[in-house]
Amino acid sequence: MLPPDRPTPSPDRGSPAARPRASLWRALAWGVAIGLCAAVFASYGRADFLRTLADQLWSCF
Template identity: 55%
Template sequence: MQGKPRSLAWWQRALIWVAVVAVLLAVFALYTRADFMVTLADQVWACF
């Protein structure tokens, strides 16, 4: 018999949100670099 799952503390939720926002900003920064986009397109195209 399992009990009620514990909810995360406010600081754990805040830490998760900070991590998510940091990852999204890093991805956005990579997309603004043209050389990265060309490399990514070449790698995707090489799959076909």
């Protein structure tokens, strides 16, 4: 038992209590990455949009 002046230790990353949260974050990160890749792939079908976007970006410099 820990003395009363020390904080309660938090579960480490390998503990069973931390695994569902890590899995959720990992799934969310994969979902965002796949969504961004799909958006980039879909934008290649609209060349005029990409040209306008590139022109606007370069006009900042």
